[in-house]
Each structure stands twice: as structure tokens, then as C-alpha cells.
Amino acid sequence: MGDVVIKVENLCKEYRLGVISHRTLAKDLQSWWSRVRGQEDPNVPLEAEGDACGKVERFMALRDVSFEVNRGDIVGIIGRNGAGKSTLLKILSRVTGPSSGEVRYRGRIASLLEVGTGFNPELTGRENIFLNGAILGMRKAEIRKKLDEIIDFAEVERFIDTPVKRYSSGMYIRLAFAVAAHLEPDILIVDEVLAVGDAQFQKKCLGKMEDAGKEGRTVLFVSHNMGVVAQLCRTGILLHAGSISCEGNVLDVVHNYSLSQKRGCGFLPGQLFKLEDDNICEEQFQVTEILLLDRDSNRKAIVKTWDDVKFRITFHAPHKVPSGSVVIRITTSLGYKVIEMSTRPLSGLDVSFERGDGSIDCFIPRIPLSAGSYKISVLLAVPRVKWLFTGEDICDLNVLENDIYCSGLPPKVDRTVFALEHSWSRG
Numbered sequence: 001m002g003d004v005v006i007k008v009e010n011l012c013k014e015y016r017l018g019v020i021s022h023r024t025l026a027k028d029l030q031s032w033w034s035r036v037r038g039q040e041d042p043n044v045p046l047e048a049e050g051d052a053c054g055k056v057e058r059f060m061a062l063r064d065v066s067f068e069v070n071r072g073d074i075v076g077i078i079g080r081n082g083a084g085k086s087t088l089l090k091i092l093s094r095v096t097g098p099s100s101g102e103v104r105y106r107g108r109i110a111s112l113l114e115v116g117t118g119f120n121p122e123l124t125g126r127e128n129i130f131l132n133g134a135i136l137g138m139r140k141a142e143i144r145k146k147l148d149e150i151i152d153f154a155e156v157e158r159f160i161d162t163p164v165k166r167y168s169s170g171m172y173i174r175l176a177f178a179v180a181a182h183l184e185p186d187i188l189i190v191d192e193v194l195a196v197g198d199a200q201f202q203k204k205c206l207g208k209m210e211d212a213g214k215e216g217r218t219v220l221f222v223s224h225n226m227g228v229v230a231q232l233c234r235t236g237i238l239l240h241a242g243s244i245s246c247e248g249n250v251l252d253v254v255h256n257y258s259l260s261q262k263r264g265c266g267f268l269p270g271q272l273f274k275l276e277d278d279n280i281c282e283e284q285f286q287v288t289e290i291l292l293l294d295r296d297s298n299r300k301a302i303v304k305t306w307d308d309v310k311f312r313i314t315f316h317a318p319h320k321v322p323s324g325s326v327v328i329r330i331t332t333s334l335g336y337k338v339i340e341m342s343t344r345p346l347s348g349l350d351v352s353f354e355r356g357d358g359s360i361d362c363f364i365p366r367i368p369l370s371a372g373s374y375k376i377s378v379l380l381a382v383p384r385v386k387w388l389f390t391g392e393d394i395c396d397l398n399v400l401e402n403d404i405y406c407s408g409l410p411p412k413v414d415r416t417v418f419a420l421e422h423s424w425s426r427g
Contacts, residue, residue, distance in 0.1 A: 004106075005187060005218050006069040006092070011101035013062040013087050013242075061087040063242045065101070069220070074213040076233035076250050077222045078257055083239040085222045089113060089189050092220065107186025107218075108136055112176055121165035125156055125175050128164055132179045146182045153204070154178035174201060181208045187218045206232055226254050226396070227333020227373040251371050251400045255302065258398055270299030272311075272376065273395040280316055285388035287378050288357070289314040290395055295363070304402035305419050306366045313378055314359040315389070321353040324388065326360055327379040330397065332372070338417050339369075344383050353380070353388075370419045371401040 034040065062084045069075055077085050090096045092103060093111035119128045129150055133143035151157050154174040156167075164172065180188060188209065209219045209232060223229050229236065229250060236253030238246040246256045273290040280288060293310040294300045303309055313326060330339040341362055343349040351360060374397045380389040404419055 003071050004068045005071045006106075006220075007102075007104045008068070008092075009066050009102045009104075011062055011065040011088070011091065011103065012060065012099045013084075013091060013096075014099040015059045015061055016057070061242050062091075062098070065239075065242070065244055067237060067244065067247060069218055071218060072213055072216045073235055074209060074219040074221065074233045076229035076236040076253070077220060077239065078224070078226070078229060078236060078253065079239035084242040085239055086113070086191055087242075088239070089191055089220065089222060093189055105187060109187045109189065110136055110180040110183060110185035111189035111191075112173075112180045113189070113191045119164050119172070119176065122163055124162060125151075125154075125160040125164055125167070128175070129179055133183050136183055136185060138183055143183070146184075150175075150178045150182045153182065153208075155201075170201075177205055177208075181205075181212065185217065187220070188212055189220045191222045192224060202228075225333055226257070226398070230254050230372045230398075231333075249401075251398070254373060255398045255400060258396055270301055272397065282316075283318050284316075285318065285353070285380050286316045287313060287380070287389060287391050287394065288316050290376070290378065292397075293361075295365075297361075302400060303367065303397065304400045305370055306368070306402055306404050306421070309364050309367050311362045311364075311376075312359055313362070314357065315353070315380060316357050317353040317355055320355050321382060321388070323350045323382070324353050325349075325381050325383050326351055326362075327377075327381065328362055329377040329379070330369070331375045331377070331393070332417065333375065335375075336417075338374070366421065367399070368418045368420055369397075369399045370416050371399050372417075373398050 065084075065088065077088065079085055087096075089111065090113065091098050092105075093109060093113060095111075095113065120131060123131065126147075129147060130140065130143055133140075151160055154171075154177075156171055156175055159167065159171065164175070167175070177190075180190075190205075190209070206228065209221065212219055213234075221229070221233060233250040235248065236246075236250035237244055238253050238257050246253050270292045271289070272292050273287070275286065275288045280286060289312075291312040291314075292300045292303065293312055295308040295310065297310065297312075300307075300309065311328060313328070315326075325342055325344045327340065327342045329337060329341075331337050341364075343351050343360070375393040376395050376397050378389075378391045378394055379387060381387050
């Protein structure tokens with residue numbers, strides 16, 4: 001396997017919908033023996049019978065999934081709900097087995113799949129730390145060495161000797177992540193559970209996972225927050241209907257995911273936002289479309305750092321407003337405002353909203369945003385009087401890495417928001 005720590009080959013997982021068991025061991029054995037002999041299952045209800053053999057509907061959660069993960073990689077796994085992300089992580093964590101295919105890995109695995117996984121609710125937080133450590137194959141001395149650090153990271157020192165059944169979901173997650181991360185597994189698997197924690201704790205967790213990658217450990221991370229995925233991960237895997245539709249550089253994968261979402265909603269290349277005609281209210285000010293263009297007003301499907309970009313805002317006005325303004329606000333995925341552009345006061349431009357449909361362009365030469373995922377808000381207003389329309393986080397803007405410093409090095413995810421043009425000289 002070389003430096004490969006996880007190798008997945010032709011992985012498939014099939015579920016039989018509505019079929020769990022017959023609730024008694026005797027009937028389960030009877031049904032099994034009938035299948036072995038090729039006979040009709042005597043325990044299948046009449047209404048569940050698809051034919052004489054009692055066939056049931058089958059669902060393929062994963063289809064021929066194959067990929068490799070190297071030591072020290074932080075891999076983001078993304079996709080729509082039902083794409084197979086959690087099923088894949090459960091197989092990798094050995095919670096469930098595959099229907100076919102093979103998974104090979106090197107090292108110790110720790111996983112955080114959902115609130116309370118691996119915890120005994122009757123035991124205290126301290127006892128669960130030792131229990132989880134024992135499950136991971138660690139000795140008591142190793143766990144004791146890390147105990148204070150785990151408790152401090154989880155911020156549950158006051159309640160560490162309280163049964164975890166009395167913990168809130170946030171306390172559960174803080175302690176579970178602290179245990180999984182600090183017991184130093186070779187492979188850390190984290191599902192969408194971090195959404196339960198507050199922003200400060202999420203930041204701590206992201207820093208801890210980043211440190212794990214630098215220390216040569218491997219992290220598999222599932223999240224619907226594209227900004228966090230783009231910030232944390234270097235490589236990505238996009239799942240669709242149980243299959244891998246795209247893998248590689250995380251920013252390219254996130255961009256392909258955004259395009260696939262928009263194509264499913266009828267979006268065209270370069271179209272960031274489109275309001276369906278049925279939703280346009282003739283009596284209200286509304287933004288109806290946002291286009292992403294280049295300097296020459298051609299549609300632009302991809303934005304890279306220091307590209308020239310133009311936003312074209314199309315709006316509907318129910319009546320004339322002779323002196324208005326348009327505001328474009330760009331924020332990070334965590335809600336921090338990084339840029340706000342307004343027709344007033346910086347440009348001194350008064351926008352005349354004529355009754356009906358109109359549009360306005362905002363041109364940004366060499367956009368200074370570093371690679372990542374951002375949110376765009378658009379607002380229409382009568383300055384210092386009232387807001388006419390407030391479209392908060394109305395669409396996404398994904399900025400891809402660009403070799404702006406001509407280093408010739410492979411693309412990487414920057415940790416800053418801005419990439420400013422600058423020069424150096426001796427003083």
C-alpha cells in the first residue's frame with residue numbers, strides 16, 4: 001500500500017427496504033434455511049411478497065466506490081442528503097459491513113458519527129473516557145496521561161463525574177470529539193456532528209483536525225458547510241447517488257458540487273441566483289437574478305483569486321424610486337463580513353429604480369479573495385430612509401486557488417481571507 005493508509009475497492013452496500021428481522025430467532029433461522037434451500041420464505045407477509053419467492057425492494061446505498069487516502073491527508077466527503085456519505089463512514093468505522101468490495105487500512109481508527117456513539121449513558125464522563133480508550137486498544141497509563149488534556153479541551157470539568165445521560169447534546173459532542181482526537185488514532189473519522197457545537201468549539205475542533213494532519217494522521221471529514229470543507233481539507237470526494245462523481249483538489253470538488261446543485265435547479269453557467277417567475281411579486285421590490293461575468297460581460301463559471309469579475313444584479317421594482325442604492329455584501333461561511341460594496345457613499349452613484357425590471361453591474365478588478373467558499377447578500381435601499389429589499393446569503397461564491405505568486409507549487413488552501421497585491425523593496 002506504500003504511504004496509503006485507506007484503500008477502498010469496488011465497495012457496495014445494499015439494503016432491503018422494510019426488512020430487519022422477524023423478531024424471533026426461530027423465525028430468522030427458518031427464513032435463512034428456506035433461502036439456503038431455494039424455497040419460499042414462510043415468514044414473509046402476504047402484502048410484502050413481490051412474487052412467489054417473497055422478493056423485497058432493494059436499495060443500493062453505495063455503488064462500486066473506490067478511492068485511496070494517503071497518510072496525513074485531510075479528506076472532505078461531500079454530497080446531498082442520501083448520497084451515501086454516512087453509510088461510507090459507517091463501513092470504514094466497522095459499524096456495519098459492506099455487501100461487496102473491500103476496505104483495507106493501516107493503523108487505529110477513531111470515529112465520531114453521531115451524538116452519543118460509543119458512550120454508555122449510565123457511566124460518567126470520566127469512565128467513558130477510559131471505556132473509549134480501551135475500545136481503541138490503549139492502556140490505562142496512556143489514557144491517564146491524556147486525561148487532563150481531554151477534560152480541558154471538552155470544557156466539562158465540572159460535570160466529568162456526572163453520568164453522561166444527563167449531558168446536553170453539545171456536552172456529548174465536546175467530550176466525544178475530545179476523546180477521539182486526543183487518544184491519537186492514526187485515522188480520525190468525523191461525520192456532521194460538529195454542527196451541534198457552538199462556533200468557538202467548532203473552531204477548536206477544526207484546529208485540532210488540522211494539527212492531526214500536520215502530525216501525519218489521517219482525517220475523513222463529512223460536512224454540508226462548504227466553507228469549512230474548503231478551509232480544512234486539501235482533497236475532496238463528491239458522492240452522488242452512492243457513487244463517486246468527482247474527486248481531487250477540494251476546491252474543484254466543492255465547485256463541481258455547487259454547479260451540480262444549480263443544474264438540478266435549472267441554473268445556467270455563471271448564474272449565481274435565479275428567482276422563478278412564479279415567485280416574483282409585482283407589489284414588492286425583489287432581486288430576480290445575479291450573474292457572474294468577466295470584464296467583457298461574458299458569463300464566468302469559475303472564479304480564481306485575482307480574476308476580474310463583474311456581478312450583474314437584476315431587480316424588479318413595483319414603483320419608481322428616483323434616488324436609491326444597491327449594496328453587495330460578501331461574508332465568510334461562518335458569517336464574518338469581509339467586503340461590502342455600495343453604490344453610495346463610495347461611488348456617489350444614485351440608482352433610479354424605474355417601475356418594472358432593471359439591472360446594475362458591479363465590477364471588481366482582480367478580486368482579492370483567497371480560495372474558499374463565501375456567501376453573497378444583496379440589498380436595495382433608499383439611503384438613510386428604509387430598506388426596500390434584503391436578500392441575506394442569497395447565493396454562494398466559490399473562489400478557487402490561483403498561482404498568484406508564480407511559485408509553480410501545487411494548489412493549496414490559504415488560511416487568510418484576502419490575497420492582496422503587494423511589493424517589497426529595501427528601506
